Amino acid sequence: MSQIPEAATAVVFDKCNGPIRVDKSHKVVQPNELAPGEVLVRVEYTGVCHTDLHAHKGDWPVPPKQPLVGGHEGAGRVVAIGNGTTTTLKEGDAVGIKWLADSCLNCENCREGQEATCPLAExxxxxxxxxFQQYAVSFARHLTPIPEGLPxxxxxxxxxxxxxxxxxxxxSNTKPGDFVVISGAGGGLGHLAVQYATAIGLRVVGIDTGADKKKLLxxxxxxxxxxxxEHSGDGALxxxxxxxxxxxxxxxAIITSAGGAAYNDALEYLxxxxxxxxxxxPPDTYIKANVFFTVFKALRIVGSYVGNRQDAVEALDFAARGLVKxxxxxxxxxNLASVYERMEKGQVAGRIVLKCFD
Known part of the structure; x- marks a missing residue:
């Protein structure tokens, strides 16, 4: 068994919009303290998502737990598995911690592969x-194996x-050769959507602004x-x-942008x-769909939450094959507090990934 410290570093806030503190003596759950089904992961890298910023600000209808160690894009290795856990994972395996930490796997949503909308989801x-810590407790059944060789x-x-x-x-109900518009294409979500869509064989139209974004996409x-x-006039876009x-x-049209106008524009150009x-x-945004033309054109409006366990495996496979980076x-x-400040000012291109160990 790996040597597991009693305490390690975590980034914590005690109340929403409160100070973000780097706690270098945060308690590490020990192997004998893990419940059946739990796994201790040594987190090596963790991405930073706008959802993490929302959690800190507490601006969603349901507030997060407090105090909170945020973060849900963790990549690391299994260092301990709770007694009585049934899993194919073993110590040393590379695994991913996702937004969906756990679900019951028994309700209708879970049985249909829609675990994110499980009423018992964590x-x-x-x-x-x-x-956002060096050692995190996760649920074995929702950890995602990371392909060998993928950094x-x-x-x-x-x-x-x-x-x-x-x-x-x-x-999106598309097939290879179809046109797909990605709004906010140069952002953290959008630049990945462009790559997945291209890899699948869709014809991609990226909406964003600036010569740098054009070159990147x-x-x-x-x-x-x-x-x-360049197309900002009435109806020009x-x-x-x-x-x-x-x-x-x-x-x-896949809308990844933070601007609410993109939704209503899409209903016009589809x-x-x-x-x-x-x-x-985008906050305080409503889709205003003209009922007549929505029916007349047989349009579909779909809300897409996070993927399920199989989607995660497939998404990582594209990256492992070098098709998405x-x-x-x-x-x-x-640096987490600084990253949040830059996010709020729109100064982050792509994704920030935090290294948990020096």
Whole structure:
């Protein structure tokens, strides 16, 4: 058994919007304290997601547990398994900690592979302490094996951002050769959505702004770039998207942007039988769908939450085969407060991944 310290480093806040403190003497659960079904993971890298910022701010309808160790994009290795746990995992295995920490696996939602909407679901870094720490307790049945050879710093953001957009594409009712618009394509979620969509064989139209984003998205395989600032007139963006998608609009639109206008624009430019997939969570935003044209064009509006256990395995496989690679910057775990500040100012490109050990 690996040598497990009594205490280690964790980043904690005691109340929402309160100070974020680096606790270097945070208690580590010992192997004999693990309950059946629990696993102790030595977290090596952890991504930072906007959901983590929402948890700190406490601006969702249901507040997180407090005090809280946030984080839900953790990649590390199993160092202990609770007595009585039935699992194929063993010490030393590389595993991923995801947003969905646990579910009952017995309700209708779980049986249909929709574990995220299980009424008993637990979430990492929200209802349970998460991955912003060196040692985290997780549930064996919801840990995701990380493919051999995939660097853990690359795997970390796939465990939420990657799985989320991969699931959204699966929900989009598209097939290879179809047009898909990705709004917010140059962001943390969007740049991964472009790569998954390209790998699957979709024709990708990325909506964002700036020469740097255009160059970035071209390198990831986007077929067409639409700069929303260059088409900001009344209805201009809608007409441009229709034009570049065969004159009739895309088969699907996946909205990863933080701007609420993107949702209503999509309902205007989608072709008949098109699908709007809602992913991004801009605050106080409502989709205003004209009922007549929604029916007349047979449009679908789909909310896409995180993926299930199988989606996570598939999403990591794309990364292991080199088809998807997140744009990351690695920083120390202690930088979390600074990362949040930059996130709020829109100064983060791609994904920040925190290194938990020096």
């Amino acid at each position: 979430t990492s870094g929200y209802s349970k302490d998460g991955s 853990l710093e690359i795997a970390a953001p796939i465990l939420c951002a990657g799985v989320t957009v991969y699931k959204a594409i699966k929900q 071209a390198s990831y395989g986007a077929d067409i770039f639409v700069d929303f600032k 809608i007409e441009e998207v229709k034009r570049v998608c065969g004159g009739v609009g895309p088969h699907a 072709r008949p039988h098109g699908t709007l997939v809602a992913v991004g969570l 997140p744009m990351i910057v690695v920083e120390p775990l202690a």
